[in-house]
Ligand SMILES: O=C(O)CCC(=O)C(=O)O
């Protein structure tokens with residue numbers, strides 16, 4: 001294997017082992033058109049407690065819109081590197097095209113394109129608490145694809161709406177008011193991502209995305225029929241595939257919900273394995289709060305018997321640290337929520 005690939009090689013413990021297949025219950029599938037809200041909330045609560053992952057069907061996002069997103073994403077990633085590099089993401093503006101993301105210091109075998117739901121929002125320029133500087137985040141669009149922007153904006157608008165519905169149901173499942181967290185999203189920095197995983201000549205050594213937990217509130221993802229997304233399930237001792245279901249969205253809880261729930265729910269670890277023959281596309285929407293929000297366990301879930309398990313942290317500063325770490329991954333992994341854990 002030449003040096004040009006060495007950045008992609010996972011350490012032995014993280015290499016996917018294709019020979020072990022874990023036979024377990026399937027990740028729950030939840031029908032959002034179910035008329036009894038009580039049943040729906042109960043099913044979602046169980047899925048969150050057991051997996052932190054579920055799939056939703058009958059979610060109200062039109063199928064033809066998803067097909068348009070798929071077509072535009074394919075056209076985008078087929079553009080020449082020169083065209084894509086015109087939209088390259090940098091440390092100050094974390095939107096646009098990127099092909100060098102690292103998860104836990106190892107390069108992911110993928111290309112991404114990111115755009116914000118709210119164009120022009122400001123986030124802290126650094127994680128230094130004394131630095132009051134802000135940087136404005138602006139979306140970049142490929143000029144050579146005339147319908148791209150309109151389709152992507154429509155998609156992210158629909159996913160934002162679906163995320164609020166899921167937020168409400170998950171909040172109710174924790175015994176909280178359905179709108180408990182809604183105010184956190186006024187200046188949200190939610191992001192839609194297009195992921196392209198090219199076929200990989202050494203799928204047993206590299207990963208499309210290394211093992212990680214999402215730093216957001218929740219993620220809603222469309223995946224194509226290639227498969228590759230897997231969830232870590234310690235109880236069964238391995239990685240469980242999230243089977244592609246045509247037209248379904250995969251939903252997973254992020255770190256913020258883990259903190260809000262005071263560890264009642266877990267932000268599950270997941271990864272993407274590669275395929276030597278087939279490319280893969282996926283389109284996640286990451287629901288993030290505004291940068292001013294202090295993330296801490298919901299007071300309704302904290303008591304003398306069940307004290308807060310996390311110290312409050314400022315989301316904007318946390319996000320700035322993670323974004324910065326993305327560009328300096330070789331030395332710094334960035335903060336994770338366990339850094340705010342209150343140890344007993
Ligand atoms: O490609 C996928 O299915 C999920 C990717 C993912 O986990 C992420 O981008 O955070």
Ligand SMILES: [Fe+2]
Pocket residue numbers: 212213214219270
């Ligand atoms: Fe993820």
